[in-house]
Amino acid sequence: MRNFPIGLISLVIVSILIYFGVAHRVLDKLRMNDKSALAVIAAIIIGSFIDIPLGARVTINAGGVIAVILAIYVWLGAGTAWEKVRSIIAAIVVALSLYLAGRYLGADPEQIFIDPIYIYPLIAGVVGYLAGRSRRGAFFAAVIGVLSLDVTQYVYLMRTGLRGTVHVGGAGAFDSLILAGILAVLLAELIGESLERMQGGPKTEGRPPELIKNLREPAPAPKPLREEEMEKRGDDDA
């Protein structure tokens, strides 16, 4: 890249900034605060450069592992036990769908209506949302579902005895694993929010007051009081 003209360098930088910007927003949506979201992204970026060999045929990428740990963390934070069960079922369904897609769809990307790297999040996003009805469900289903592809690859290599290594999360921050997780959450957001708006807004009946408070648009911050008003208020208090 030393010989790239300035335009190409800018393009690479802008693409990476936007990608991580979107990733940050997605982590926000998974109920993470700004600082921990930034920390997770930094860890994934640094982790992308670390490959840990795990036996002769398996290598895991630290960036990919962080995404898997994040998926489990997000799953542990699911609202109810039922949501957790649904998320696991969604992950299994996604894994099965991806396996079948690989087995029966065409051998080349152009044989499918959409490129495979977008199919994973599409399946994971739709199934994850329908099953978990949550962004967390979609994220968990997408990450674990795509992870299962590496497991089937390991089984294939073992069965056929062919040379080759399984690189779990090998593309680090740009692995299909993380890409699928991010796009699945955005898709779940789009489906979920659109459905709610179509029915005129989220239902409030029978929901906990705290949730309803969070669903409301935040009221504008009050204007700072002037000095004389402060004093007046002080007088009243006295």
Added chain:
Amino acid sequence: MLKIWKCMALAVFLLVTCSGNTLAEMESPFGEYFSLVNEQNNIVHQTAIQVYPGDTYIAGDNSKYVVVEVNGYTARCIYQGKEPMPTIADDSLAQSSILEGAIPIVKQGSQPTIAVYHTHSDESYVPTDGKESIEGKGGIYDVGAAFVDKLKSMGFNVQYNMENHNPHDVNAYNRSRKTAAGLMKQAPDAIIDIHRDAVPPGEYQTKVKGQDATKVKLVVGRSNPNMKTNMEFAKNLKAAMDKKTPGLSDGIFMGKGSYNQDLSPRAMLIEVGAHTNDKAAAEKGVQAFAEVLPAVLGVSAGATGQTAPEAAKKPASNQKAGTTILIILVVVAAVAGGFYLVNKGSLTK
């Protein structure tokens, strides 16, 4: 609750079985290939890549065709006129011809890196390898090795990843993505995924310096945000091939798919001959292709001063990169705006 499960079952059914059935019909069995025909019913190109309306093909003579209709294995195209091609200055290409590899062609101190890998590890050449597919160790690796040796002899730093990405299924690109991303850590000037096509031999047969060789086709994926910059790179490669070795280029095909080209604005997929061609000819073709890289990447020893090809090419590259950045920003803004609108609204009772 029952409703949710019904919805989910229906979605999975539609996604997997329904699309699977229709797409399975579209999958061309091995040995079948698509013929692109023009308005006069003349075949302008043959390819094993699945063709869709909207795909574009720039032929060897720079004639541009857009696919408008696909019936079975015949794709009807409309001629769009000649595609304007970038101008490649003579000096750097001439330099590489004169030196003939005796002295490194690459400019001293520029340390350009080329990354090479194969998504389809099984692809082979029937006349030489005996069959069209050898799991995990196809003849394509010999073609890759010929390319790599040639690049090294010219003074390039080469990162050749020989990982096996089989089985040859739709997830192969998911696996090779890990390889490509790993190679990107070396900050290569170009990253090349070497394939072979699956059409009759005539499509790719040519002569290089009087010897049998195969042509080289460039493939650009249109489901990829770097599409414009990749296309600009492809056009520069083709223009350089046409100038240095006329007849070497089998044109540029722009089809569906991403082919990991979102990872770099200088990522390229090349088809070196077909399974029906001789492997030695393919090796000859890919070596001739290697010879144009120094001039296209602007690292040629002959490229000096204002007449250097990179000096002429950079504004075009910068312009395409600028357009791509603008498109990405507009798409992000539109999506962000959309999300803002769906998130805005009142609560219902």
